Amino acid sequence: MVRVRFAPSPTGYLHIGGARTALYNWMFARRHGGQFILRIEDTDQKRTVKGAIEAIMDGLRWLGLDWDEGPDVGGPYGPYIQSRRAALYREWADWLLDNGYAYKCFCTADELKERRAAAKAARGDQSYDRRCRMLSAAEVAAREAGGLPYVVRFKAPTEGATVIPDVIRGDITVPNSQIADAVLLKSDGLPTYHLANVVDDHFMEISHILRADEWISSAPLHLNLYAALGWAHPIYAHLPLVLNPSGKGKLSKRAQAFDDQGRQVLVKVEEFRDAGYLPQALNNFLANVGWSFGGDREIFPIEEAIPRFAIEDINPAPTRLPYDKLDWLTGQWIQMMEPLALARAVRPVLARQGHEVGAEALLAVAPALKVRLKKLTDAEAFLRFLWDDETGGFAAPAADRLVSAKLPADAARRGLQAARDLIAAAQPLDVATLSAGLTAIGESVTANGKAGPFLGALRLAVTGQDVSPPVYESIVALGRARALARLDSVIAKIEE
RNA sequence: GCCCUCAUCGUCUAGGGGACCAGGACGUAGCCCUUUCAAGGCUAAGACCGGGGUUCGAAUCCCCGUGAGGGCACCA
Numbered sequence: 001m002v003r004v005r006f007a008p009s010p011t012g013y014l015h016i017g018g019a020r021t022a023l024y025n026w027m028f029a030r031r032h033g034g035q036f037i038l039r040i041e042d043t044d045q046k047r048t049v050k051g052a053i054e055a056i057m058d059g060l061r062w063l064g065l066d067w068d069e070g071p072d073v074g075g076p077y078g079p080y081i082q083s084r085r086a087a088l089y090r091e092w093a094d095w096l097l098d099n100g101y102a103y104k105c106f107c108t109a110d111e112l113k114e115r116r117a118a119a120k121a122a123r124g125d126q127s128y129d130r131r132c133r134m135l136s137a138a139e140v141a142a143r144e145a146g147g148l149p150y151v152v153r154f155k156a157p158t159e160g161a162t163v164i165p166d167v168i169r170g171d172i173t174v175p176n177s178q179i180a181d182a183v184l185l186k187s188d189g190l191p192t193y194h195l196a197n198v199v200d201d202h203f204m205e206i207s208h209i210l211r212a213d214e215w216i217s218s219a220p221l222h223l224n225l226y227a228a229l230g231w232a233h234p235i236y237a238h239l240p241l242v243l244n245p246s247g248k249g250k251l252s253k254r255a256q257a258f259d260d261q262g263r264q265v266l267v268k269v270e271e272f273r274d275a276g277y278l279p280q281a282l283n284n285f286l287a288n289v290g291w292s293f294g295g296d297r298e299i300f301p302i303e304e305a306i307p308r309f310a311i312e313d314i315n316p317a318p319t320r321l322p323y324d325k326l327d328w329l330t331g332q333w334i335q336m337m338e339p340l341a342l343a344r345a346v347r348p349v350l351a352r353q354g355h356e357v358g359a360e361a362l363l364a365v366a367p368a369l370k371v372r373l374k375k376l377t378d379a380e381a382f383l384r385f386l387w388d389d390e391t392g393g394f395a396a397p398a399a400d401r402l403v404s405a406k407l408p409a410d411a412a413r414r415g416l417q418a419a420r421d422l423i424a425a426a427q428p429l430d431v432a433t434l435s436a437g438l439t440a441i442g443e444s445v446t447a448n449g450k451a452g453p454f455l456g457a458l459r460l461a462v463t464g465q466d467v468s469p470p471v472y473e474s475i476v477a478l479g480r481a482r483a484l485a486r487l488d489s490v491i492a493k494i495e496e
Numbered sequence: 497g498c499c500c501u502c503a504u505c506g507u508c509u510a511g512g513g514g515a516c517c518a519g520g521a522c523g524u525a526g527c528c529c530u531u532u533c534a535a536g537g538c539u540a541a542g543a544c545c546g547g548g549g550u551u552c553g554a555a556u557c558c559c560c561g562u563g564a565g566g567g568c569a570c571c572a
Contacts, residue, residue, distance in 0.1 A: 009572050044571055109570060116569080123497035126568050151570050169501070178499045178568075186570040193572050217500060217567035240502080241565070247507095250566075260506095285508095288521090292509055296520040315509075316501075318565055322508045325522045335535075371535040382534095404532075439531080456532035467533045 002034025003207045006060075006067070007197065009041045010052035014059030014269040016321065017212065017242040017251050020286045024239060025210045026065045027287070027302070027309040034207070038070030039200060040081045043190045053081075059269035063279050064302070077204040082196050089191035092199050092229065093152045093184050101228040102184060104150040105132035106143050127180035128153070152185035154194070154225065162220040167208075167237040167311045174220045182221050194218060198225045201234055209234045210311065213241040213318065214250065237311045240290045241318040251321070265323060276349060276376030281330040289322070290315055299332050331374045339366035349376045355387060365477070368469040385463035386477060396489040397460050406446050406453040413494045415445035415454045416461055420487045429480050434472040461490040 006022040008014070014022075029036035038060070042048045053071060060067070069075025079085060096102035105128075112128070119126045133155065135143075143150070156179040164172040184195040191199070201209065216238050226233040242251045245259040257265045266272055272282055283302040287293065291314050293300050334342065343362040346369065350357050365383065372382060402416075403409045422437045423429065438458065442451030459471045462483055468474050475483045 007572090011572080041572065047571065105570090107570095112569080119568095120497085125498060127498095128569095149570095153570095164500095172500070174500065180568070183570050188570075190570090192570070197572090212566095213501070214566055215572090220500095238501085243565075245507090247564080289508060294510075296510075298508095298521050318502065319509095320507070322522060325508065328522055331535085368534090372533080374534095406532080435531085442531085450530095452530065453532055459531075459533075465533085471531055 001205075001207065002029055002032040003037065003205055004029050004034065004210060005037040005039050005201070005204065005206055006065075007039040007041050007200075008056050009044065009047065010049060010056065011047045012049050012052050012268075013055045015251075016267050016269060016272070016286075018056075019059065019063060019065075019269050019282075020242060020289065021210065021212060021239060022060060022065050023063070023283060023286050023302075024291070024309075024314070026067075027306050028208065028210060028311060029068075030306045031309045035068040036065070037075070037077075037204065037206070038067040038080060039204070040071055041193065041196065042081060042083045043186075043192065043196050045083075045188065045190070048083075055270065059273075062269065062273055063283055082200065083190070085196075085200070086190055088203070089195055089199055090185065090189065093191065093195060096154070096184065096228060097152060099228075100155070102152050102154050103133055103135070103181075104140055104144075105153045105181075105183070106135075106148045106150045107132060128182075130181050133181060149187040151183045151187050153181040154184050154221065154228075156181050156221065157224060162223050164216070164219045164223060164236060166216075167235060168314050168316050169238065172216065172219070174217075176220070176224075179220050179224060182218075184225075194221055194225065198222055198229070198231075202226075202229070202231045206234050208237065208311075210237045210239055213238045237314070239314065240316055242289075243318050243320045245320050245323060247320060250318075259323065265321075274377075276378065277326065277330050278333045278345075278376070281326065281333040284333070285321075285326045285329050289319055299329065327374045334373045334376070335370050337370065339363060339370065342366045342370055346376055346379045350379060350383075353377070353380045355380065355383075357383070361477070365469050365473065368473065372467060381465075382467060382469070385465055385468060385474065396486070396493045397464055399494045402457040402460060402490070402494065404453055404457075406448050406450075407457055408447065409494060411445045411447070412454075412457055413491060415441055416458065416487055416491050416494070418445070419458055420484060420491065423475065423480060423483055423487070426480075429476060431472040431476055434475055438472070462486055 004025040006025050008018055026036045038057070040053055057072065067073070069077060069080060071080045093102065097104070115129060116126050132153070157176045159176060161173050161175050162179065164174065166172055182194050183192050185191055219236060223233055243249065244251050244257050245265050247260065251257050251267060257267050259265050266275060273279075280301060284300060287302060287305050288298065291309070293305055294308060337345070340363060343359060343366045347357060347359065347362055369379060369382060373379060399409065402412050407415070418441045419438055422441065423434070426433045426437070438455065439451045442454035443449055446453045455471055459468055459474065460466065462471065462478065463474050469477070
């Protein structure tokens with residue numbers, strides 16, 4: 001039975017790298033008809049942020065990554081929040097102590113910090129120097145009697161080597177001299193990640209651990225913990241790290257990220273949502289980074305990826321997120337949407353940006369919108385000309401932007417004047433009338449006899465935008481009065 | 497400093513000894529189409545980190561370099 005877990009710590013929000021880890025775990029569980037479990041690792045009180053659990057769950061829900069067991073839905077192995085399982089960890093820390101696999105350490109945080117800094121300065125081994133491991137029973141008793149606070153440390157093996165069997169990388173051998181006497185139980189009585197994840201994975205019967213590459217170095221410790229406790233360990237697969245798009249360092253959730261041009265880049269799943277990306281596109285995108293759908297196929301619904309997903313096929317190399325590709329992919333997913341679905345998706349986005357647009361009006365422009373949007377929020381810029389007057393945003397474009405080799409200044413002026421007259425006289429002002437009239441004007445006025453160059457200039461004149469719905473529709477949407485006013489100001493500008 | 501991981505076009509990747517003068521995608525450039533945008537179509541430039549082996553044959557296996565990254569917390 002496949003049982004996998006996604007185990008974030010509630011420090012804020014769902015990070016894109018975390019989402020990728022969650023997605024792979026989820027795909028693996030679904031592929032094998034197993035369970036996907038959400039577990040909250042909140043054993044660090046200081047870093048725990050209120051509302052973070054909800055935020056993380058919202059992110060997962062938005063992506064459609066449903067969990068079978070978790071803090072909200074419960075399950076037979078609960079509770080799924082580590083701070084509620086404190087007694088269990090203490091029990092096993094005591095067991096390790098009683099059986100000689102762990103010891104009490106009375107070094108204070110300040111002392112450790114000092115010694116670590118000294119070791120670093122001397123370019124030496126920075127891990128714990130095992131001072132308290134040598135303490136005699138009498139010395140320990142004396143310190144305890146004195147009421148000194150302590151932590152419980154693992155008595156790591158010092159000889160030999162530990163082999164981590166990794167599905168993606170094969171066996172990884174680490175000399176045991178590298179395994180630190182890690183803290184298992186902190187002085188506040190809560191466990192560290194090392195103890196908590198081993199105890200929980202055991203009792204929750206987790207079969208496979210798919211987690212990021214950065215955990216490789218603590219895997220030997222975990223393996224030795226399993227051995228000490230006499231438990232079988234899960235199967236490990238260390239996922240490639242998601243790098244900063246600049247290529248410098250991992251994409252951290254504790255620092256802002258920038259691409260190689262110095263532009264800040266999105267890292268929170270909620271930011272992707274708010275920026276108008278589609279969850280289907282994000283899943284599609286994430287699935288193809290580190291893993292590949294195969295068959296040279298780039299666009300696919302995640303459901304189709306599930307039956308093809310295999311851990312062994314994951315590429316071990318660390319990777320940057322190709323953000324440009326996400327834009328393209330989202331554009332592709334938008335093009336596949338039904339106009340009605342797109343209109344429904346775009347309406348709340350525009351509302352959030354302060355524009356209430358009728359459902360019908362939106363549905364009318366949806367087909368034109370579809371092929372032009374890279375993401376939902378682009379609709380605002382695309383339709384901006386409709387609101388420009390209220391916001392005072394419309395400014396007649398500079399004359400030289402209207403003019404080109406195929407449309408000299410004189411021709412532009414004549415054409416726009418003719419268009420102005422046509423719009424003023426059109427009865428009714430509809431797409432059919434405009435289409436016929438304006439095309440004719442364009443063909444008569446351009447150097448190459450084609451309407452294109454003129455209609456482009458007209459688009460710019462009337463909307464102030466390079467990209468807009470088709471000109472005819474745009475003029476109709478704008479209404480006669482506003483269209484004429486804009487044309488007048490533009491024509492005046494050319495004549496200067 | 498010590499340990500570990502990784503290494504194919506700018507980027508994401510396919511490739512698991514001969515099917516590779518290395519395929520796809522994004523991005524970039526050009527052309528076509530067109531309501532000068534977008535979308536679409538076509539085309540182009542663009543990579544096996546270096547050096548040694550193994551082999552009849554290596555992008556693929558091994559070793560050594562080099563580079564990049566991770567870890568060495570009472571954080572996860």
